[in-house]
Structure formats: structure tokens, C-alpha cells
Amino acid sequence: MAVVREFTLPDLGEGLTEAEIVRWLVQVGEVVAVDQPVVEMETAKAVVEVPCPYGGVVTARFGEEGESLAVGRPLVTVAVGSADAAGMLSPGSGGAGHAGDGDGVSGESADGGQGSGNVLVGYGTGAAAGRRRARVRAGGRGPVPAAVPPVASPPPPAPPPVPAPDGVDGGPVAVISPLVRRIAREHGLDLRTLAGSGPEGLILRSDVERAITAPAPAPAPAAPAPAPVPEGAERVPLRGIRRAAAEKLARSRREVPDATCWVDADATELLAARAAMNAPGRPRISVLALLARVVTAALARYPELNATVDTERAEILRLPGVHLGFAAQTDRGLVVPVLRDAHTMTTAELSDAIARLTDSARAGTLSPAELTGGTFTLNNYGVFGVDGSTPIINHPEAGMLGVGRIAAKPWVHDGELAVRQVVQLSFTFDHRVCDGGVAGGFLRMVADCVEQPALLLAAV
Structure with a gap:
């Protein structure tokens, strides 16, 4: 049957x-x-x-x-x-x-x-x-x-x-165990009214028990009427990748005391080195791959920045490996694929991995493993034709390097005014993990390697 x-x-x-x-x-x-x-x-x-x-x-x-x-x-x-x-x-x-x-x-x-x-x-x-x-x-x-x-x-x-499992329209709430749901249900407690104290807002048993024993709150004053919506305004729902990005960026702004420093660098020699690497018959190397190699070398010199902050225990976690994220714009929104163990890759391997992950991002076929676990992010907004920016840290990481467009500009070179290929580098960092000396040292090393790529040979 x-x-x-x-x-x-x-x-x-x-x-x-x-x-x-x-x-x-x-x-x-x-x-x-x-x-x-x-x-x-x-x-x-x-x-x-x-x-x-x-x-x-x-x-x-x-x-x-x-x-x-x-x-x-x-x-x-x-x-x-x-x-x-x-x-x-x-x-x-x-x-x-x-x-x-x-x-x-x-x-x-x-x-x-x-x-x-x-x-x-x-x-x-x-x-x-x-x-x-x-x-x-x-x-x-x-x-x-x-x-x-x-x-x-x-x-x-x-x-x-x-x-819905919680008896509330909209689907389940993230809780640590089914027992927590049962306790809340027995006491008529709506889990959606609680702010979880666990990782990523996970609701713990202690959160539910505290809400059950807490005195009833005083009636809140009436909220002001919402402003009228202008005629012809369009409502665009935040869904999927865009909604996740919006929530993560908003959380970063709420929780991370970030600061930004920046410097202009002469990238003429970096472009010359890339041209030599891309000789006929050799694997093609992207500028982003060269910058990724520079970042891994700088993080080896300044490991304080390859870290995250455990706010519950008031501790800084310095991480052993560099899982380098890079921002990729797609039709569905901004995503950050992750180059796992980037510190172990050659420049050619970084270039191949970046190209593969970028294609997957635009096709929408990246797996969760390729989108999570990053420890530092590289953001090349220069592809949009802009010189500078103050990036928002990709929570829960501690730093992001932003790279503007590389453009011909007047520059003093060897004591004379010349036209050189100049790029602005901006570095946003979590001020809890380091002070300005470490952040400035990291950014200066990145700029020095951009100006003199041969320094990479002695960087580590």
C-alpha cells in the first residue's frame, strides 16, 4: 500500500x-x-x-x-x-x-x-x-x-x-535545548520576547528562568506614531544574504569600538612585479592575490590582529591560523568567501582560490564552510572606482584592510616629481585587541610591501 x-x-x-x-x-x-x-x-x-x-x-x-x-x-x-x-x-x-x-x-x-x-x-x-x-x-x-x-x-x-514549533508565527527561535522550549511553554513565556545571553543570541535555560522569576514590567509609555510613509515609496524586503549582511554589520557597529587609519602608497613596483609574474606561459596572478600575500605576511608580524574578542569572558583570543576573507559583490548582495589557511598558500595558490571562490559567489553556490570561520578580511573596494573608505569590521573579526583604486597621480619619487600608480590603504581595527602603535605598524608594513614587493622575501 x-x-x-x-x-x-x-x-x-x-x-x-x-x-x-x-x-x-x-x-x-x-x-x-x-x-x-x-x-x-x-x-x-x-x-x-x-x-x-x-x-x-x-x-x-x-x-x-x-x-x-x-x-x-x-x-x-x-x-x-x-x-x-x-x-x-x-x-x-x-x-x-x-x-x-x-x-x-x-x-x-x-x-x-x-x-x-x-x-x-x-x-x-x-x-x-x-x-x-x-x-x-x-x-x-x-x-x-x-x-x-x-x-x-x-x-x-x-x-x-x-x-511553528514555538507556537508563534515566524518559525523557531534559537534555543540551547528542547527543555528550554518546554519550560517556556509551561509558563506561557514567548521566547521571542527574550534576548539570549549565549553565543549569537542563543537562548539559555538561565535566560528563561530569569524571565519567569522577574517581576512584571511597568507598562511602557505609548510609542510615538510612526512617521507617515511618503506617497510612492517602495518597500524592499531584507531577505537572504542581504538580511544576514545587514544584521552582521549592524551588530559590528553596536559592539566593536573600531578605529580607522589610512596611508597612500606607491604601487608602481607592485604592478611591475605582477606584470613579470604574468609572463606568457605562467599562471595568472591577480592584484588581490598579491595583496592577500602581503596581508598574511603582515599578520605573521602582528599576530595580535588575527584575533577575536570573547565578551562573555573578557578575553582576547589570538588565533593560530589565518583564514582570510575577501569581500565579493554579487547580484544577491555582498558576501565574504574565506581562504582557509591562507598563511600556508603561495601567491599562485591564493590567486587560483580567489578566482574559484569569486565564481562560486556570483553563481550563488558557495557552501557554508566557504563563507564562515574568517579571522581577517581584505576589502578591495577600488574595483568600484573609489579611492578610500572606512570599512565596517566583519564581526567577530578584529580587523579589515580596505584597498582603493590604483590610479596615476603626481608623486615625489627619488626626490623628483613623477607620475606614479598610487593606492590608498585603510585599516579598520578593533581597539580592544590593540592600540594605535600595533595598528599603525601593521598598516605601514603593508604599505612598505606594496611599494617594495621584494620585502616580502624577508617579511617572515
Whole structure:
């Protein structure tokens, strides 16, 4: 007997709790194979395709393009038959998943093996190592067996929407454990009214208990009426990558006591060195790769800046490896791919990695691992034709080097006025991790290496 399996939006990792539907890849009534992508979704990190772990007939889709869904909410329902029926329903797949836990994450394949267990394309796929414990989907309801009509018949009506796990519209709240949700629910406490004291605003048990025992607050004065919206004004929702960037930049401005220093540098010799490196038959080296090499050398000299601040423990964490982020502008907004262990790379390796990650960023195919874990950021805003800027630190890092355009300008060289290729370098740093002496020393070393690239040979 065939049953209807519900596939819910899986755990996206990296603290992500929702994703926006970009494009549906299947239609209701369409036959899908195991692990076939059914929807393209944009998270706060990247655009990904979500494969369905069941093979069969799509009986319902949940959500329209442009709509955001919380983790645990239904994506699609699939009519899955027996092993014999699944062989007919899933062309070329060798069978579809049996009915099981109903959580859209695991299940048994038609040949008796473990379900795919795959979550997002590009996050690592392959058969699950062992049988997974069934997870109850949001709302606490299991799968609903139902007779499935033949493929040619109209699909059954879509089940009603599943309520958000916290009983509040808008999806789940990040909490440290299910016990915290239960305590809040038993005391009628709305988790969305709490400010979590854990990392990234995670709500801890102590936060809930403190809110339960706290005296009722005095009535707040009435808020002033919002200013009228001008006629013809356009509202543009902050979603996906743009929303994540906005929240991160705002947090940086709130929490980090930043300061900026800058210097002009003669980049003529740097461009000459790049031209020599890019001789015919040699791998092409980008200016950004040369600057990345300069930054890693300067961070080796000034390791205080390859750090982050643990505000809870009032400690500075100096990090052992340089994971260098670089700002990349895309159609979906600003992203910062990360060159992991950049301090171990040659200039040619840095250039290849930058080109590869930039292409992936513009295509929207970067994985969370390629967008997180940075320890320092390089921002080349000179590509926009501007000379200078005061960059906002990429929280929770401690510094960002900004690079303006390289342009021909009058410059005193060897005691004479000459036309040289000049660039403005600006360095924004977290004043908690160092004082101006360290910041100035770092920036001066970067400028010296730009003016005399041969200094890199003796930098470390």
C-alpha cells in the first residue's frame, strides 16, 4: 500500500533557522527520484538546491517563490509506494523510500538499505552510515498513512500548514535545548520576547528562568506614531544574504569600538612585479592575490590582529591560523568567501582560490564552510572606482584592510616629481585587541610591501 511522505525543510546548520524559496524545480503530480532536487532556496549564506530523500509522486508543495520558510516546516509531500510500485514511480532510481519517520530526513530505500540522508546539494552527500532515529516534525504529528490514487489521478489535497514549533508565527527561535522550549511553554513565556545571553543570541535555560522569576514590567509609555510613509515609496524586503549582511554589520557597529587609519602608497613596483609574474606561459596572478600575500605576511608580524574578542569572558583570543576573507559583490548582495589557511598558500595558490571562490559567489553556490570561520578580511573596494573608505569590521573579526583604486597621480619619487600608480590603504581595527602603535605598524608594513614587493622575501 502506498503512503504519503512529508519532507520538511531540514536543519541547515551554521545556526540558520530559515530559508527563502527562490524557484521550484518540480510540479505537483510530477514523478521524482530519490535525491532529486525539488526546490532552490536562498539562506543567509548561499543559494542551494534541496534534494528530496523520497522517490514517488509529488502531491503538494508548500510556499510560493519569494516566501521564507522556517526549519521544520513542510516543503513537499510525496506519494511513495511499495518496492514494486516505487520501481515504476521513480524512473532510473532503482526504487523509492518506504514510509517511516515522516521527518523528511531519513528512511529506508526500496532495496532495504538506509535512506539517502542527503540534505543540501554541495554540503556533502552519500548514503547515511547507519539507521537514524526518527525525529518528530514540528507540531508533534507523525506521518499520516493515506491511500494514494494511481499516478494519472489528481493528487490528494494538501495537508493543513504545520504550526511553528514555538507556537508563534515566524518559525523557531534559537534555543540551547528542547527543555528550554518546554519550560517556556509551561509558563506561557514567548521566547521571542527574550534576548539570549549565549553565543549569537542563543537562548539559555538561565535566560528563561530569569524571565519567569522577574517581576512584571511597568507598562511602557505609548510609542510615538510612526512617521507617515511618503506617497510612492517602495518597500524592499531584507531577505537572504542581504538580511544576514545587514544584521552582521549592524551588530559590528553596536559592539566593536573600531578605529580607522589610512596611508597612500606607491604601487608602481607592485604592478611591475605582477606584470613579470604574468609572463606568457605562467599562471595568472591577480592584484588581490598579491595583496592577500602581503596581508598574511603582515599578520605573521602582528599576530595580535588575527584575533577575536570573547565578551562573555573578557578575553582576547589570538588565533593560530589565518583564514582570510575577501569581500565579493554579487547580484544577491555582498558576501565574504574565506581562504582557509591562507598563511600556508603561495601567491599562485591564493590567486587560483580567489578566482574559484569569486565564481562560486556570483553563481550563488558557495557552501557554508566557504563563507564562515574568517579571522581577517581584505576589502578591495577600488574595483568600484573609489579611492578610500572606512570599512565596517566583519564581526567577530578584529580587523579589515580596505584597498582603493590604483590610479596615476603626481608623486615625489627619488626626490623628483613623477607620475606614479598610487593606492590608498585603510585599516579598520578593533581597539580592544590593540592600540594605535600595533595598528599603525601593521598598516605601514603593508604599505612598505606594496611599494617594495621584494620585502616580502624577508617579511617572515
